[in-house]
Amino acid sequence: MTRNILQKVFAILASIFLTFSLAHAEPAKVGFIYVGPVGDFGWTYEHDQGRLAVEEAFGDKVETSYVENVPEGADAERVLTQMALAGNDLIFTTSFGYMDPTINVAAKFPDVKFEHATGYKRADNVSIYSARFYEGRAVIGHIAGKMTKTNQIGYIASFPIPEVIRGINSAYIHAKKVNPDVEFKIVWVFTWFDPAKEADAAQTLIEQGVDVIMQHTDSTAPMTIAEEKGIFAFGQASDMMEFGPTARLSSIIDNWAPYYVARTQALLDGTWESVDVWDGISTGMVEIGEFSDRIPEDVRAEAQAMADAISDGSYHPFTGPINRQDGSAWLGDGEIADDGTLLGMNFYVEGLSGSIPN
Amino acid sequence: MLVFERRREPSRFWTAITPVLAVLVTLIAGGIMFAILGKNPVEAIKTIFWAPIFDPNLSAYARPQILVKAAPLVLIAIGLSIGFKANIWNIGAEGQYIMGAILGGGVALAFYPLEAWWIFPLMIVSGIVGGIAWAMIPALLKIKFRTNEILVSLMLVYVSEHFLASVSLGLLRNPDGIGFPGSRNLQHYTSASNGELFVGTGIHLGVIVALVSIFALYGLIRFHRLGFQVRVTGQSVRISRFAGVNPNLMVIFCLAASGGLAGLAGIFELSGPAGQLSIDFNVGYGFTAIIVAFLGRLNPFGIALAALLMSLTYIGGDLAQFMLNLPSAAIQALQGMLLFFLLSMDFLSQYRITIKHWARG
Numbered sequence: 001m002t003r004n005i006l007q008k009v010f011a012i013l014a015s016i017f018l019t020f021s022l023a024h025a026e027p028a029k030v031g032f033i034y035v036g037p038v039g040d041f042g043w044t045y046e047h048d049q050g051r052l053a054v055e056e057a058f059g060d061k062v063e064t065s066y067v068e069n070v071p072e073g074a075d076a077e078r079v080l081t082q083m084a085l086a087g088n089d090l091i092f093t094t095s096f097g098y099m100d101p102t103i104n105v106a107a108k109f110p111d112v113k114f115e116h117a118t119g120y121k122r123a124d125n126v127s128i129y130s131a132r133f134y135e136g137r138a139v140i141g142h143i144a145g146k147m148t149k150t151n152q153i154g155y156i157a158s159f160p161i162p163e164v165i166r167g168i169n170s171a172y173i174h175a176k177k178v179n180p181d182v183e184f185k186i187v188w189v190f191t192w193f194d195p196a197k198e199a200d201a202a203q204t205l206i207e208q209g210v211d212v213i214m215q216h217t218d219s220t221a222p223m224t225i226a227e228e229k230g231i232f233a234f235g236q237a238s239d240m241m242e243f244g245p246t247a248r249l250s251s252i253i254d255n256w257a258p259y260y261v262a263r264t265q266a267l268l269d270g271t272w273e274s275v276d277v278w279d280g281i282s283t284g285m286v287e288i289g290e291f292s293d294r295i296p297e298d299v300r301a302e303a304q305a306m307a308d309a310i311s312d313g314s315y316h317p318f319t320g321p322i323n324r325q326d327g328s329a330w331l332g333d334g335e336i337a338d339d340g341t342l343l344g345m346n347f348y349v350e351g352l353s354g355s356i357p358n
Numbered sequence: 359m360l361v362f363e364r365r366r367e368p369s370r371f372w373t374a375i376t377p378v379l380a381v382l383v384t385l386i387a388g389g390i391m392f393a394i395l396g397k398n399p400v401e402a403i404k405t406i407f408w409a410p411i412f413d414p415n416l417s418a419y420a421r422p423q424i425l426v427k428a429a430p431l432v433l434i435a436i437g438l439s440i441g442f443k444a445n446i447w448n449i450g451a452e453g454q455y456i457m458g459a460i461l462g463g464g465v466a467l468a469f470y471p472l473e474a475w476w477i478f479p480l481m482i483v484s485g486i487v488g489g490i491a492w493a494m495i496p497a498l499l500k501i502k503f504r505t506n507e508i509l510v511s512l513m514l515v516y517v518s519e520h521f522l523a524s525v526s527l528g529l530l531r532n533p534d535g536i537g538f539p540g541s542r543n544l545q546h547y548t549s550a551s552n553g554e555l556f557v558g559t560g561i562h563l564g565v566i567v568a569l570v571s572i573f574a575l576y577g578l579i580r581f582h583r584l585g586f587q588v589r590v591t592g593q594s595v596r597i598s599r600f601a602g603v604n605p606n607l608m609v610i611f612c613l614a615a616s617g618g619l620a621g622l623a624g625i626f627e628l629s630g631p632a633g634q635l636s637i638d639f640n641v642g643y644g645f646t647a648i649i650v651a652f653l654g655r656l657n658p659f660g661i662a663l664a665a666l667l668m669s670l671t672y673i674g675g676d677l678a679q680f681m682l683n684l685p686s687a688a689i690q691a692l693q694g695m696l697l698f699f700l701l702s703m704d705f706l707s708q709y710r711i712t713i714k715h716w717a718r719g
Contacts (some may be wrong), residue, residue, distance in 0.1 A: 031680060037687070065680040071641040074631030078423055078560075079676045085416055086681065100543050100633055120536055159637060160527055161539055190523050190637065344536040357527065 031088035032066040035095035042218030042237040050256035072097025132280030134170035136252035138317035145175030154205030195221040251289030323350035372707035380700040406674030422559035428669035430623040432568040434647035437619030441612035450511030452644025453518035454489040458621020459628040461488030466550035477549040489621015497613040540636035552629035564626030
């Protein structure tokens, strides 16, 4: 009799325990490490938008977290180790300088998956992903070439790495194509995010007669200055519409959300594998922001046509003939640049003045 | 009404008790800030100050990391405190840290891929030399032209940052790096690697040297003639002359000591935790160490405690970010509060507060 009751009690307890543990099935943990503040309204902001999209898409099944303002190097390695120890299953490391720390930590935690943005070192549990920003540069280069009155276009560049050089070349080629008199003035600020330095660079460029500014840095300061001085600029990484409602012509938006959602889905399905992804306009990883009304109708149509052609693969922004800055031939007539050369690009194309600092 | 009377001598009791009080007040003010941000203040404070040391999952890794992060702060702050005692103000330790790393790293990379036992010691010595050489610029300019060492050493930080960017992109760039900036990773170069001494802790030679430097400074200040001369110079350069101190040599000694230790910290960090020279190699240890030196009241053991506390807030701050979604700015604000309360409480050791009644009449 008592045995029976005990058995029943056990059965009830067991079923309660089972339901309890099922209801509280551990959500998958996805971590992000950012080089800037989430409020930069540029690079880091867009990665965080991607994180929020993951939260939105998976609800209770996924728990996300992030650490911002992490310097590249020893601190990144420590933060990544702590995130792995805290039980994150998938960690996105969103800056080039996190490459070696990511590889080091990934070796210590083979069960944790890592995704490193803009680098080139892979492992079984480390994917790499980046976006073909140069496709967007081609479109805004075209617009800039059409819109400049002084034929002087300013370019605020961060570091002389292949990604930045590729962007300058792509923008210049397409500005020059529609405006043979165009000249690029390039200022290297040696930072990704420093509103004061970026603002100074914008001022200097404007004093030199520039009337369109492009930037490859993360803050909204150049856009704000452009608005004040009544010249044109383009949003970088995010749309930046609010910071220059009249100055902003268009923008290159990094849209990481679809990729982050897809990778998290793969994690949940157990199909995650190390991949090497370099996507552009076609998958939506690079988006061209809405065209301003200040751009003439026909130019808007041309820019849209170019974006569409890049998207469907009928046009590649680096299609020959293109010469190097020293006049030597790089691409023959109709020849298309291969990804290897683009990934390691360390030269200017013909027509750009000045030299790449080193 | 309250009346503040200046004490003849700073109160020993209050000097000893104020750091503890400052930490307590910071916990309260920080807790209020976290509450305003919509976080549970107790949980936030616990995550920052408690979890790195006691959390069962994280502490095994975090505890030694506190020492690793504190090591460069201790090394640099120990060096700076010597000069600060003598009223010689080296504000440019960040630059000397960078130059130590560049020279030491450059020497090591020059021998790559040769494996030999002497590369590591040579690299360390080069790091010290790099730091000293950079500190000699403000020292010699001060002696020769009476320039202000605060300005010169500070400005040289920005020069060294450009130098760092230049070598990361040019001279010392990894030839196998497909055009990306940054040197080879010294962690993968056995002869130049300052690897961990105890498996899984991350503790490297720099942590041991930092520990030694604490006692070395104590011995110097307490027992060596130089320590006496430093203190006298700090009180008055004129009096120090009577005591047989050559003020010019004192300038050289103080800047060499702080520059050399900063350079040493730089090369240990480069060859150990950081691994590679890159544009963002320096993360502000040279500036934080100034705060650490004052937080530790220029006392070697105080400096050690201050560096550990700063280090704890960094590591606990990381945890609070990803465990509680606190913004990093809130962590920086907490660190700022700590310094603010500590410095403002110095008032208590300098002044006596009494209550006086207005006499009628």
